Amino acid sequence: MAEYDYDVIFIGAGPGGYVGAIRAAQLGLKTACVESRETLGGTCLNVGCIPSKALLHGSEKFAEAAGGALARYGVKLGKVELDLAALQADKADAVKGLTGGIEFLFRKNKVDWLKGTGTFKDAHTITVAGKDYTAKEVVIATGSSVTPLPGVEVDNDKGIIVDSTGALALSRVPDHLVVIGGGVIGLEMGSVWRRLGAKVTVVEFLDALLPGMDGDVRKEAAKIFKKQGMELKLGTKVTGVTVKGKKATLTVEPAKGGAAETIEADCVLVAIGRRPNVAGLGLENIGLELNARGQIDTGHDFRTSVDGVRAIGDVIPGPMLAHKAEDEGIAVAEYIATGVGIVNHAVIPGVVYTNPEFAGVGLTEEQARELGEVKVGKFPMMANSRAKTNHEPDGFVKVIADAKTDKVLGVWAIASVAGTMIAQAAQAMEFGATSEDIAYTCHAHPTHSEAVKEAAMAVVGKPIHI
Numbered sequence: 115m116a117e118y119d120y121d122v123i124f125i126g127a128g129p130g131g132y133v134g135a136i137r138a139a140q141l142g143l144k145t146a147c148v149e150s151r152e153t154l155g156g157t158c159l160n161v162g163c164i165p166s167k168a169l170l171h172g173s174e175k176f177a178e179a180a181g182g183a184l185a186r187y188g189v190k191l192g193k194v195e196l197d198l199a200a201l202q203a204d205k206a207d208a209v210k211g212l213t214g215g216i217e218f219l220f221r222k223n224k225v226d227w228l229k230g231t232g233t234f235k236d237a238h239t240i241t242v243a244g245k246d247y248t249a250k251e252v253v254i255a256t257g258s259s260v261t262p263l264p265g266v267e268v269d270n271d272k273g274i275i276v277d278s279t280g281a282l283a284l285s286r287v288p289d290h291l292v293v294i295g296g297g298v299i300g301l302e303m304g305s306v307w308r309r310l311g312a313k314v315t316v317v318e319f320l321d322a323l324l325p326g327m328d329g330d331v332r333k334e335a336a337k338i339f340k341k342q343g344m345e346l347k348l349g350t351k352v353t354g355v356t357v358k359g360k361k362a363t364l365t366v367e368p369a370k371g372g373a374a375e376t377i378e379a380d381c382v383l384v385a386i387g388r389r390p391n392v393a394g395l396g397l398e399n400i401g402l403e404l405n406a407r408g409q410i411d412t413g414h415d416f417r418t419s420v421d422g423v424r425a426i427g428d429v430i431p432g433p434m435l436a437h438k439a440e441d442e443g444i445a446v447a448e449y450i451a452t453g454v455g456i457v458n459h460a461v462i463p464g465v466v467y468t469n470p471e472f473a474g475v476g477l478t479e480e481q482a483r484e485l486g487e488v489k490v491g492k493f494p495m496m497a498n499s500r501a502k503t504n505h506e507p508d509g510f511v512k513v514i515a516d517a518k519t520d521k522v523l524g525v526w527a528i529a530s531v532a533g534t535m536i537a538q539a540a541q542a543m544e545f546g547a548t549s550e551d552i553a554y555t556c557h558a559h560p561t562h563s564e565a566v567k568e569a570a571m572a573v574v575g576k577p578i579h580i
């Protein structure tokens with residue numbers, strides 16, 4: 115009889131756990147994945163990436179039609195009305211299709227789904243729904259949840275103070291949505307409800323939106339979102355929210371101190387970050403300690419300090435992104451099966467899926483300058499023929515290269531399709547490209563991607579179209 119029930123058990127079926135489980139099974143390991151939700155796919159497929167992108171896409175269509183942007187193309191419309199229930203049904207359909215798809219992939223690859231909450235009994239034994247399962251290796255992929263704001267109580271059912279899950283499920287367009295936190299969630303969800311007709315105010319503690327992104331990108335973001343009608347209160351902190359009936363009153367004051375003011379809203383979105391899911395895992399039963407930020411530290415091969423226990427995805431340090439979790443899932447399975455796995459944490463793109471999209475990979479200009487001398491090339495989307503033709507003037511591409519070696523250190527883009535454009539930059543960086551390599555790569559015309567080539571040409575001061 116085998117020593118263990120499984121070669122590997124993944125706890126959590128988000129992009130980290132489900133991808134890792136499938137790869138482990140493909141590599142011949144007997145694999146199970148524990149998931150307490152009723153559907154697979156984790157935060158990303160159920161209440162994150164996918165439903166938010168469905169609403170972003172749908173709301174963009176509505177805004178195009180309602181805002182008259184289609185008239186110049188000869189598309190004549192009568193009165194445009196919003197059927198929010200239909201939009202929400204389209205979102206639900208996308209989620210259902212994709213989460214069901216993971217269930218199919220589990221069956222196809224013979225991954226056992228252990229339904230319920232997994233708790234460590236010891237390092238090789240996980241209790242799920244009252245039954246013990248053993249494995250040679252256990253991978254923690256339990257993801258993250260919304261960081262609460264002390265004194266501000268989220269109640270998604272009431273729909274007045276909500277987190278991202280509540281903001282994805284509103285059954286009416288708020289009159290005034292106040293977003294606490296000008297990060298990725300705040301701007302994506304703020305964009306959705308702004309396009310559907312809400313007044314949107316973003317209250318951000320720092321002096322700029324989108325922490326972690328390049329300084330130029332952050333400055334431009336503020337201009338673009340203001341132009342789109344969002345009110346931005348930067349350098350401002352929320353000190354309290356009270357709810358009376360269907361109205362919320364927020365008290366805010368300058369982050370650096372000063373006079374307080376109040377803002378009335380009928381919906382408040384708390385989007386101040388996310389924190390690792392570790393409660394209830396029974397980490398105390400295996401002696402696994404967390405770092406100061408409540409995350410699980412691992413080595414390059416995702417081993418934790420406890421033998422036989424590894425961790426990946428949002429629960430470990432690094433950007434909380436689905437593709438980072440997926441790549442770690444593949445790598446951890448490969449480490450377990452073969453002893454070798456690869457994730458290049460220096461080249462993980464990030465994208466904000468607003469319109470335009472904000473994307474970047476590698477170092478910001480500020481980070482690069484701290485490390486040494488750099489050359490920077492910038493090209494405006496206004497001078498890109500395709501963006502200009504499509505009436506998409508906002509944004510730019512910026513290429514940051516090492517001044518001595520010309521090696522590309524970072525690429526940043528604001529453009530309608532920046533999320534797609536950034537893939538070529540990531541690939542170039544993965545291959546150790548110089549800005550000259552990008553500049554001399556033939557790019558199809560007319561495409562938005564030509565702006566990446568032109569920004570690379572601008573590194574040596576020789577773009578063609580500006």
Ligand code: FAD
Pocket residue numbers: 125126127128129130131148149150151155156157158159161162163164166230231232233255256257258278279299391394395426427428429433434435436437438439467
């Ligand atoms: P998760 O996806 O969080 O999955 C963990 C799973 O583990 C969950 O299903 C949970 O139920 C389960 N679990 C937890 N504890 C236990 C337990 N003890 N037993 C059993 N099961 C357990 N990222 C992007 O890259 N692109 C985007 O566009 C994007 N959009 C987002 C939009 C929103 C609104 C949010 C909230 C997040 C978004 N993200 C996006 C982030 C992305 O969702 C996460 O980075 C990603 O889901 C992390 O994957 P994971 O596998 O580590 O964890």
Ligand code: NAD
Pocket residue numbers: 263294295296297298299300302317318319320323324325350351352385386387388433434435464465466467
């Ligand atoms: P975030 O870290 O992107 O932004 C949170 C913002 O809230 C920061 O700008 C921070 O300064 C601000 N903040 C913190 N406390 C505050 C306070 N008291 N008052 C006002 N502002 C305050 O976090 P998020 O937007 O909640 O997103 C969480 C995670 O989910 C992110 O790490 C992100 O990677 C991931 N995510 C990714 C995508 C995507 O890839 N498109 C989309 C959504 C979420």
